[in-house]
Amino acid sequence: MSKSKNFLETIVQDDLQSGKYKDIITRFPPEPNGFPHIGHAKSIFINFGIAKKYGGKCNLRMDDTNPTKEDTKYVEALKDAVQWLGYKWDGDVRFTSDYFDKLYEWAIELIKMGKAYVDSLDEQTMKEYRGTVTQAGRRSKYAQRSVEENLELFEKMKNGEFKEGEHILRAKIDMSSPNMKLRDPLLYRIRHAHHFRAKDKWCIYPMYDFAHCLSDYIEGVTHSICTLEFENNRDIYDWVLDTLQLTPPRPYQHEFARLNINYTVMSKRKLLELVDGGYVNGWDDPRMPTIAGYRRRGYTPESILNFCDQIGIAKANSTVDVSQLEFCIRDDLNTKVPRVMCVVKPLKVTIENYDGTESIDASYYPHDVPKEGSRKLPFSKHIYIDAADFSQNPPKGYFRLTPTQSVRLKYAYIISFKEAIKDENGEIVELIVTYHKDSKSGQDKSGIKVKSAIQWVEASSAKQVELRLYDRLFKSDAPNGIEDLNENSLQIIKDALIEPAVITQKPDVRFQFEREGYFYAEPIDYTDEKPVFNKIVSLKDSWAKKKETQNNRRKPAEKKVQIDGAVEPMNEQEQKLFDRYTKELKLNSEVSNILARDKNLSSFFQEALDIFNSAVNIANLVVNDVAKQFKQNDIQDVKFTPKHIANLVKLIDQETISTKIAKEVFEIIIATGDDPLKIVEDKGLKQISDPDVILSIIDEVIAKNQDNVQKYKNGNKKLFGFFVGQVLKATNGKANPKVVNELVAKQLDS
Numbered sequence: 001m002s003k004s005k006n007f008l009e010t011i012v013q014d015d016l017q018s019g020k021y022k023d024i025i026t027r028f029p030p031e032p033n034g035f036p037h038i039g040h041a042k043s044i045f046i047n048f049g050i051a052k053k054y055g056g057k058c059n060l061r062m063d064d065t066n067p068t069k070e071d072t073k074y075v076e077a078l079k080d081a082v083q084w085l086g087y088k089w090d091g092d093v094r095f096t097s098d099y100f101d102k103l104y105e106w107a108i109e110l111i112k113m114g115k116a117y118v119d120s121l122d123e124q125t126m127k128e129y130r131g132t133v134t135q136a137g138r139r140s141k142y143a144q145r146s147v148e149e150n151l152e153l154f155e156k157m158k159n160g161e162f163k164e165g166e167h168i169l170r171a172k173i174d175m176s177s178p179n180m181k182l183r184d185p186l187l188y189r190i191r192h193a194h195h196f197r198a199k200d201k202w203c204i205y206p207m208y209d210f211a212h213c214l215s216d217y218i219e220g221v222t223h224s225i226c227t228l229e230f231e232n233n234r235d236i237y238d239w240v241l242d243t244l245q246l247t248p249p250r251p252y253q254h255e256f257a258r259l260n261i262n263y264t265v266m267s268k269r270k271l272l273e274l275v276d277g278g279y280v281n282g283w284d285d286p287r288m289p290t291i292a293g294y295r296r297r298g299y300t301p302e303s304i305l306n307f308c309d310q311i312g313i314a315k316a317n318s319t320v321d322v323s324q325l326e327f328c329i330r331d332d333l334n335t336k337v338p339r340v341m342c343v344v345k346p347l348k349v350t351i352e353n354y355d356g357t358e359s360i361d362a363s364y365y366p367h368d369v370p371k372e373g374s375r376k377l378p379f380s381k382h383i384y385i386d387a388a389d390f391s392q393n394p395p396k397g398y399f400r401l402t403p404t405q406s407v408r409l410k411y412a413y414i415i416s417f418k419e420a421i422k423d424e425n426g427e428i429v430e431l432i433v434t435y436h437k438d439s440k441s442g443q444d445k446s447g448i449k450v451k452s453a454i455q456w457v458e459a460s461s462a463k464q465v466e467l468r469l470y471d472r473l474f475k476s477d478a479p480n481g482i483e484d485l486n487e488n489s490l491q492i493i494k495d496a497l498i499e500p501a502v503i504t505q506k507p508d509v510r511f512q513f514e515r516e517g518y519f520y521a522e523p524i525d526y527t528d529e530k531p532v533f534n535k536i537v538s539l540k541d542s543w544a545k546k547k548e549t550q551n552n553r554r555k556p557a558e559k560k561v562q563i564d565g566a567v568e569p570m571n572e573q574e575q576k577l578f579d580r581y582t583k584e585l586k587l588n589s590e591v592s593n594i595l596a597r598d599k600n601l602s603s604f605f606q607e608a609l610d611i612f613n614s615a616v617n618i619a620n621l622v623v624n625d626v627a628k629q630f631k632q633n634d635i636q637d638v639k640f641t642p643k644h645i646a647n648l649v650k651l652i653d654q655e656t657i658s659t660k661i662a663k664e665v666f667e668i669i670i671a672t673g674d675d676p677l678k679i680v681e682d683k684g685l686k687q688i689s690d691p692d693v694i695l696s697i698i699d700e701v702i703a704k705n706q707d708n709v710q711k712y713k714n715g716n717k718k719l720f721g722f723f724v725g726q727v728l729k730a731t732n733g734k735a736n737p738k739v740v741n742e743l744v745a746k747q748l749d750s
Helices: 006-016 039-052 072-084 094-114 123-129 145-159 209-219 234-242 268-276 291-297 303-309 323-334 545-552 572-584 589-597 597-613 615-632 641-655 659-672 676-683 691-704 706-713 721-732 737-749
Strands: 026-030 057-062 116-119 170-173 188-189 202-207 223-227 254-256 258-259 318-320 348-353 356-365 372-381 382-386 407-409 414-422 426-436 463-470 491-500 510-513 516-523 533-537
Touching: 006 039, 006 223, 006 254, 026 039, 026 209, 026 223, 039 072, 039 258, 039 291, 039 303, 057 072, 057 094, 057 209, 057 691, 072 291, 094 116, 094 145, 094 170, 094 188, 094 209, 094 691, 116 145, 116 223, 123 691, 145 188, 145 533, 170 209, 170 234, 170 382, 188 209, 202 209, 209 223, 234 254, 291 533, 318 323, 318 572, 318 615, 318 676, 323 533, 323 589, 348 491, 372 382, 407 510, 510 533, 572 589, 589 597, 589 615, 597 641, 597 737, 615 641, 615 659, 641 659, 641 676, 691 721, 691 737, 706 721, 721 737
Parallel strands: 026 057, 223 254, 258 318, 348 426, 463 533
Antiparallel strands: 116 170, 170 188, 188 202, 348 382, 356 372, 407 414, 414 426, 463 491, 510 516, 516 533
């Protein structure tokens, strides 16, 4: 068997070799209360991937234990996501509701064992009795009920004889346990709600911690793989299975770091708020981080899976740069899709000295010679170019058409400016140019030197199309929700012109519109009468990016001729570094490009990496913060070293501090040169990530603000931010914001 690549595979491999299990069975167990997002893609990749690698099976199970939020449309979306990513679950789709009868029997068994009781405390008292991290909880007086009374009450709960919240079933474990999850956790609650599968059979529904482990056991799951937020739940998982003394083999829970991406929200509650509030056009809006959204935008299954593979599987939470996902789709499409021409802002051009028509051969893959495929480009006296490709007063470094500078029409002839025709407002509406007869691309005998080739389409054959240009949905790298929405996340261009070869009736078609980006034929709104294309992602190097790169260089670079917006090529050593960064270290192309071209940065990065192996996070810090300091100061004058940066990233990766606090620490390092850990300890900046600690604070905040709790439950969801703010305030900003958001949502919606 091949060497394991991550700690989960090591566990699986060891379990097989020791004989603990004969066969591997994993499961993907989502709640059908929303569309799956990119975080679910990582879970799908892990669970189905491990099963496939070790010759096992993976179940698809819907965790449908909350009838108030679940729907069949979400079930279908989850099934569709798994299939689109290329996986096949074992047997039929499973549902936790399939096991409701058996789960009820096990609950009865726990009651008979004296390990579970019906509690009748009100919610507020129950929270007070729970205790805090430093104070043990108090057991409810109702825990003294006899087995017979508990059985009677539980049956009445099942039969619908009580109101919601009047009684619950709790496990009897340990009210003084340091793991607050074990302080007599809830097993069943009353819900008078119609279940989309079980209909009206049940008035009680099992809690996650009770249903999940037993569902795994019923299905023969060997490895219950979940995210770190459920780490403390593992003790309940084990307690339920051990207490019931179920026949082995039994499953065990293993946690991995959940996927966090900057400029993205992963909370289904927040995603639902975007959908219900009309801020996006449904769950499959191409700006949404849902799998359906990426699919509609034009991402490929291969790009999503490559992304999941590149970011790896870790034990500590961290945030991945969204540009790494963008790199994966570019990398996937670069050699796959045909390259064609599109004029985004058409400007009419009349070639004064050209008459007649012709067809010009043009390759679909001009930079991939072995790949075959070409089309005919109609050419005539009247064409359109992009308005950005002509300038009467060009800035320095502008290589396109000007009154004094000729340019090549890509695949065609060189043209020279003669006259600009303007409307009554002084806007240019048409250019009169001349062409050079002997300058045809591939047969050029004109001797004229040009610095660029530009896009164009022939006037009579070009097709008008709608382009939907998508940007990041949020303007903040760590968005909280709708308050951080990017108002420019969608721009629609209705009058772009495209060459006729692009118009197609085939579904699932992608193109590279040269110099503009990768585009996808909109799968829902595209028609022959109104072709619509979604922008998947921009190209990695544009003229604007080149200009920005040049301006950021310390020393003026030697002037190079630009062709089609390409940047100055790397030398051999730079290319080796770039290849290592992208292929071996899995850095995105933009970061790799910056590091490879700057000797000081690449050397600094390598020294830091030798101290602490966290390539992506160190690289991001180096190309952003370190590079900025190098630019503003002489390198020998800065007070920090690669060791400072390595130790700072280590604190972030270990979740000792948040990325926000890290910025504060870095500012102090710049000024003092002190060690990051010393700064954190001296100033008391350690982040609080323990869910139990945060949960106790949340409970105190909720207890003090019952009026706002009621307003929230009555529909004023804007108060969610108030509760998060109060918790952060209570911890002087030290609480992990992601954990706070998740736990506040869970407590308020419970």
